[in-house]
Amino acid sequence: MSTHNHIDKICCVVLAITLLLTLLFVNAESFGIQKSSAAMGYADRLFNTATVHRVDIVMEDWEDFISTCTNEEYSACTVVIDGESYKNVGIRAKGNTSLTQVSSYGNDRYSFKIEFDCYESGTSYYGLDKLCLNNIIQDNTYMKDYLTYQMMAEMGVPSPLCSFANITVNGETWGLYLALEGVEESFLMRNYALFCGA
Numbered sequence: 328m329s330t331h332n333h334i335d336k337i338c339c340v341v342l343a344i345t346l347l348l349t350l351l352f353v354n355a356e357s358f359g360i361q362k363s364s365a366a367m368g369y370a371d372r373l374f375n376t377a378t379v380h381r382v383d384i385v386m387e388d389w390e391d392f393i394s395t396c397t398n399e400e401y402s403a404c405t406v407v408i409d410g411e412s413y414k415n416v417g418i419r420a421k422g423n424t425s426l427t428q429v430s431s432y433g434n435d436r437y438s439f440k441i442e443f444d445c446y447e448s449g450t451s452y453y454g455l456d457k458l459c460l461n462n463i464i465q466d467n468t469y470m471k472d473y474l475t476y477q478m479m480a481e482m483g484v485p486s487p488l489c490s491f492a493n494i495t496v497n498g499e500t501w502g503l504y505l506a507l508e509g510v511e512e513s514f515l516m517r518n519y520a521l522f523c524g525a
Contacts, residue, residue, distance in 0.1 A: 367517045368453030373408055373506055374488035376477075380506060382460065382492045383407035384418065384439075389496055393435045396420035397427070401445050408452060417445025421459060429462070436502060438462045440509065454516075457509025459487075460494060462502070472505055485518035 373380055386392060386404040401417035420426055420437040429437050441458040443450045452458065463469050472489070479486035487508040494501040508514055 367455070367513060369451075369455035369508075369513070370488055370517070372453055373455070373458070373492075374490045374508065376490050378490075379503075380409050380490055380492040381407075381495070382504070382506065383495045383498070384501075385497055386418070392418075393437070396435070396437050397430065399426070401442065403446060406441055411452075413443060413450065413452060415446045416450065417442040425462075425465070429464070432464070436462050436464055438504075442509075451513070454513050455508065456513045457511040459507040459509050460492065461505040461507055463505050469503060469505075472507075476507075485514075487514060488517075 384404055384406055386402070388402075392402050397420065399419050399421070401419045403415055404418045405412060405414045406416050406418070407413070418439055418441050421440040422429075422438050425438060429435065439460040441460065442456065443452055443458070444456055461472060463472060466472065469491075473491070476486050476489045480488075487510060489505055489507045492504050492506040494504050508517075
């Protein structure tokens with residue numbers, strides 16, 4: 328126990344300040360504090376669901392990369408999204424049980440994470456810092472994940488943006504994937520933008 332004579336007063340002051348700050352943030356717009364823009368450039372590009380997008384992965388040592396995918400280590404590659412090239416980005420296989428299941432299926436159609444700022448800080452795709460490419464091989468309809476994310480968004484639940492993308496690797500067809508906004512800084516900024524002065 329503290330023997331400080333003023334501990335009760337100090338606790339009351341801290342509690343009052345905390346409540347005041349909470350009220351300020353909850354009612355910030357009524358005090359003239361503007362919400363920062365949560366519009367992100369990538370939302371209308373890669374996650375425009377009116378089209379199937381194209382993602383080309385260019386990597387010299389692709390076969391070596393695929394053979395070590397279960398290590399979940401990033402490797403450098405170039406990613407071309409709908410004709411726009413991004414060099415020196417990080418790519419790795421993703422998943423837990425799905426990662427080992429791909430190996431047990433006897434194929435190499437892994438899901439991937441692409442981190443735009445893995446090697447060069449500040450690199451992004453119109454503000455997107457991480458892109459997930461889900462192989463959706465356990466869904467014969469290819470629609471379950473897509474519909475789930477769309478329904479969540481429609482209900483107002485903060486959920487990752489998604490769209491379909493045809494993937495090629497070094498010019499060879501790799502298949503249809505679900506492109507998914509990574510739950511990282513860009514997702515947080517889009518869904519939980521902080522209040523700041525205009």
